[in-house]
Amino acid sequence: MRYRLLAVLLLIIGTVAFTPSTACACSCMPLKPSQQMKGSASVFTGTVTAIRRIDGDPLGPTPPIVYTFRADQIYKGAAKAEFQVATNADSAACGYNFTVGSRYLVFASAGKSGLFQVDPGVRLHTSLCSGDQMVRPGTGPLRPRDGIVRDQDGYSGERLGKALLTALGKPTAAPAPTPSPAVTLTPNTSGSSSGDGRAPIGIYTGAAGAGAAIAFAGWRLLRRRPESD
Numbered sequence: 169m170r171y172r173l174l175a176v177l178l179l180i181i182g183t184v185a186f187t188p189s190t191a192c193a194c195s196c197m198p199l200k201p202s203q204q205m206k207g208s209a210s211v212f213t214g215t216v217t218a219i220r221r222i223d224g225d226p227l228g229p230t231p232p233i234v235y236t237f238r239a240d241q242i243y244k245g246a247a248k249a250e251f252q253v254a255t256n257a258d259s260a261a262c263g264y265n266f267t268v269g270s271r272y273l274v275f276a277s278a279g280k281s282g283l284f285q286v287d288p289g290v291r292l293h294t295s296l297c298s299g300d301q302m303v304r305p306g307t308g309p310l311r312p313r314d315g316i317v318r319d320q321d322g323y324s325g326e327r328l329g330k331a332l333l334t335a336l337g338k339p340t341a342a343p344a345p346t347p348s349p350a351v352t353l354t355p356n357t358s359g360s361s362s363g364d365g366r367a368p369i370g371i372y373t374g375a376a377g378a379g380a381a382i383a384f385a386g387w388r389l390l391r392r393r394p395e396s397d
Contacts, residue, residue: 199297212239214251214342230256237251237252254294281293
């Protein structure tokens with residue numbers, strides 16, 4: 169009888185331990201700002217510009233989400249104009265729900281994370297326990313009045329603590345985003361002209377434009393030589 173009772177108890181314990189439950193919630197160990205800085209590979213302020221959902225098995229675990237940030241100030245790590253950071257899609261699994269168009273202070277760790285069962289394909293990741301927080305729009309270094317708290321009534325102000333600002337230290341401005349390459353139209357190389365001896369139609373920019381102008385001047389001289397001989 170004792171062995172049967174023990175077997176039933178073990179079965180119950182095993183079922184509870186390995187059955188997923190929607191009632192589970194993320195539990196974080198409180199960390200000081202200095203500890204959050206030390207445990208992060210990249211710390212920056214930036215505005216969310218895009219969301220990318222990772223593909224996964226419909227019957228498997230929910231894949232993480234990758235957020236793209238346009239950075240403005242770098243407090244730790246490489247100075248980049250843009251960052252991609254992964255987090256779990258579910259807040260119960262410690263995922264942080266960023267909003268497109270809002271600015272955040274982000275603490276991102278590097279390398280593989282035990283939080284994800286599906287590879288997000290990016291180096292940086294963050295969670296509810298990392299210390300991320302929404303801040304006021306802008307591009308400059310954080311000030312005490314830049315703190316924001318999101319509640320059921322919208323957004324209310326909250327000053328950033330001295331300990332946090334001290335731990336962050338003096339930031340470096342993020343580099344400007346790389347502009348898209350300019351479209352350059354190539355000159356007419358078919359040998360035809362406009363019919364009146366003018367330049368073949370085309371638009372030139374930069375060094376290519378200077379070279380094209382020199383080449384065209386030579387072309388006109390060669391056309392005029394037989395007429396003057």
